[in-house]
Amino acid sequence: MGVPFLDLKAQYATIKDEVLAGVASVFDDQAFVLGKYVEAFEAECAKYLGVKHAIGVSNGSDALLISLMAAGIQPGDEVIVPAFTFFATAGAVARLNAKPVFCDVHEDSFNIDLKSAAAKVTKKTKAIIPVDLYGQCADMEGVLDLAREHNLAVVEDAAQAFGAVRHGRKAGTFAHYGCFSFYPTKNLGGAGDGGMIATNDDELADRVKLLRLHGERPRYHNKVVGICGRLDGLQAVVLSVKLKRLDQWNGRRAEIAARYNGHFEGKLATPPVSEGNSHIYHQYTLRLNNRDAVAKKLAEQAIGCGVYYPIPLHLQECFKQLGGKKGDLPVSEKLCETALSLPVFDQMTDAQVDEVAKAVLAAV
Ligand SMILES: Cc1ncc(COP(=O)(O)O)c(C=O)c1O
Structure with a gap:
């Protein structure tokens, strides 16, 4: 589909x-x-x-x-x-x-x-x-x-x-x-x-x-x-x-994230919500060691996904003169290799969430 x-x-x-x-x-x-x-x-x-x-x-x-x-x-x-x-x-x-x-950033949040x-x-x-x-x-x-x-x-x-x-x-x-x-x-x-x-x-x-x-x-x-x-x-x-609809839409995003979590719990590291936060899931992002292979398999099934972001800013070409080197900020560097965002949008159906989750679990 x-x-x-x-x-x-x-x-x-x-x-x-x-x-x-x-x-x-x-x-x-x-x-x-x-x-x-x-x-x-x-x-x-x-x-x-x-x-x-x-x-x-x-x-x-x-x-x-x-x-x-x-x-x-x-x-x-x-x-x-x-x-x-x-x-x-x-x-x-x-x-x-x-x-x-x-x-650097925290690997979980x-x-x-x-x-x-x-x-x-x-x-x-x-x-x-x-x-x-x-x-x-x-x-x-x-x-x-x-x-x-x-x-x-x-x-x-x-x-x-x-x-x-x-x-x-x-x-x-x-x-x-x-x-x-x-x-x-x-x-x-x-x-x-x-x-x-x-x-x-x-x-x-x-x-x-x-x-x-x-x-x-x-x-x-x-x-x-x-x-x-x-x-x-x-x-x-x-x-x-x-x-006017934003709270309702953000609420649906949170439901979608909870449904993904239900599928992934115990199998993959789901994105944790920091204490005191209510997350609006602009992105629902997993960390996967075989990220690129999973993204490829999803694409083959016409399932969208996104890599935010592939290059940490200290290694961007335009900031070369600042002297950033690989290894300087290990968590950011690792996340650039492992982060994969799955579809989340307010009109997404439960069936679509289930389809994405199933495809992810089969690909990891
Ligand atoms: C974290 C962050 N900062 C800044 C921006 C810049 O916003 P805009 O694309 O509206 O200039 C974006 C959006 O693309 C963003 O995601």
Whole structure:
């Protein structure tokens, strides 16, 4: 039969009329960039996340970039970043001519290893970017303790964790800045690029708003050099429709993960949920020693799967000049060889979950 890695068409079928009505309103009002639909979505996000400010931006990468700019990161500053994450986490640092300093992650949670991070702190360290990878929060209390000790800005990369909760708080609300991505494949995904920065600090929110609009205030008077980092009205209306269903969809993701766990328990290491976390399973990720062979067998049966990520950031070609070597960050390196993500999407049926699980068990 086959199972896709992600089926956005199935999700769209459940919301099509509402999405198209929203899109029509944007055209009727010709409110394409920022404006009332973006403001409405920002207010809905702020309420959902329980933060004072949710600021719509162009994408998740720019959310990170703007946050680092707002934190005053300068050329030569060091920013600690886990080596096992999507490139954008480190790319934002390098874009400012600052230095990403890579640390390792925990093998079970896939999230930042604070011992490794603490060992990387120097006098030049100015910020740290924990990532809530695959949909569960990093040890944010630990990150905040480390940051307080060394006076670091904290940018929480919650691009994969909209709606995840840790000890009663939503992902992306722990730090000075919380960054989200609305890339279409995200659990809250738009119809193109989009992103968000959450903060409880009025002053930081003001700086973020200034920076997302070329540092312009008032019009054509540029106080600082910012970027073109605005969110579109079309994205906002689509995302507003989806936000209303997000808890239900995240709940279905958790059910799917539980069903996978039921199949794999006692046979494979299932992805553990860290104490205090509620995981939204942006990805359901196994660690398999014969990962590539399993992926090949799944592909032969038209079953989708994903490798996030095949290369740790300290070994990426573009960071060669930083001197990272194989063996520096062994857990990240091992995960790049073993991590395999299985299909998880809100409209996935139990029968599809069972088919994937059966194929995995036959392949390992
Ligand atoms: C962990 C992480 N950080 C940052 C980003 C960047 O988001 P975007 O693709 O919206 O720029 C992504 C998404 O792709 C991500 O998964």
